[in-house]
Amino acid sequence: MKDFIASRRSTLKLLAAGTGVLAAPAIIRPAFAQSKVVNITTYDKFVPQSFIDAFQKETGIEVRIRLTDDQGKQYNVLSAEGATPSSDIVTVTGHRLSQFIGSNLLSPLDTGRLKNWGNLAPAYKGAPQLTVDGSVYGVPLLAGFEGLARNTDYTKASDSWAIMFDKEYKGLTSYIISDFLQITMRYQGNDGDFVTYEGKPEEAQAATNKARDYLIQNKDMVRKYYDAGSEVQQMFVNEDIYVAHSWSGPAAKLIMDGHPIEISVPKEGTYGFLYSFNVVKNGPNTDAAYTFLDAILSSPEIGAAMSRQSGFASAFGGVDKVLNDKERAAMALPQEQTERIQFFSSVNRDMKNEMVDKAVAEIKAA
Structure with missing residues (x-):
């Protein structure tokens, strides 16, 4: 699987506007038809289109977005699909994580497969907010x-x-x-x-x-x-x-x-609440899912673009340095204030x- 390697210059060029919209929801085909594909169930305006375009061009992996607007609906779809899920990555809020884990719908995250895991902001290093019984269950995204x-x-x-x-x-x-x-x-x-x-x-x-x-x-x-x-x-x-x-x-x-x-x-x-990207158990394209997750962690510009689109604070390190003064005042907190947030259980x-x-x-x- 080809690694996603983006230079700061190319990332800045692709994400300068930071206002792209998500790809239109694609029809997710059955698992046996998948090849060089990653299927992601997420919320509107969470993944910048400019990032999707760059990722697809660099890796040859097609990104298919299925939009959701409710944790319960997402849970029900995964539960109904059972051992043959159509999504590779889902977007779970922290206080609903135990429900998904308890129903055996998510796989623990193998952080060793993510070269950019260390790019999380200090308050999220190691993702303690998403750690259950010693296992990490997602990549922190937005808070x-x-x-x-x-x-x-x-x-x-x-x-x-x-x-x-x-x-x-x-x-x-x-x-x-x-x-x-x-x-x-x-x-x-x-x-x-x-x-x-x-x-x-x-x-x-x-x-x-x-x-x-x-x-x-x-x-x-x-x-x-x-x-x-x-x-x-x-x-x-x-x-x-x-x-x-x-x-x-x-x-x-x-x-x-x-x-x-x-x-x-x-x-x-x-x-507060924390959104994370989570790897679906028995997902049809796990390797592509890890390539995608590593890529999205690769640059603070990506985190800044996600913040601009969603209005939520980024969990990625260095985003405050990318945002302008007005954006920083609106969407970024000083580290000491970030550490005062207790995420709902x-x-x-x-x-x-x-x-x-x-x-x-x-x-x-x-």
Whole structure:
């Protein structure tokens, strides 16, 4: 199998625009018909077309993209295909990883086959976020996180979630209740992801109630609870709010559009999700899959192009040096802030969902 070797100059030339679109979803033919092909199930705008073109030209391996928009659908397709999957690589979020592994749908990653494995950013070196029972189960790609967003024209700098409760901004804050409840638990020194509360329902309920009561006590701080990213964007644009809890994507869009918004990870930390490329067990083209994965890790320009298209932060090293100042402010974090992100776990999610949902209803009703 020919190795993918791209020079920095050729990569820069191919990815300069960084705004290519994914190839149109191809019909994936049965495994016996595959030859020099890699079949990838992923999300829209995750793989730059310029990279696909360069990879195909360099290796002779055809890249066939099947788009997905839901982890459950992707899981159901793989489960139905059983021992004869049509995908070689799938895109799994970290908190769903155990479901795919538990159903024997993924193969552990042989990192020894990836010469560029060391090109991950420091926070992802060795991919601890994707390591289960000593085996790595994917290549980290893109990360989204819950951040502190603020209008820099009207607020003071802050490295703490405490600003969300600062009376100076009374009536000028906003958040998604279910998400910010978990952040408030973390702010109070408790486990907002409920991992440590497995088998400890009373401890979990006490921590949930403490955060619930604090949000009710500070309900006058909130201009509006929101559900969709477009809502918090509009409130910032209209200057209805100055400070908010926001997922990184909506805030990044505001920054890229020139609005005076900053997003950061406060010192108390936050939660996030990680997308990874994962090798499918019994995939028809495993060698081509590894060639593709090694290639996508080969250059920070590729990671930068993926960030520009998706709006998520890259897990690849050196991307911050490729992005311009505005892109860096929108999609890259300082290393110390990246290390404050705790990625959501699949552990104890039933208890978490039940208690959070109940608390949300109580906050709304208060």
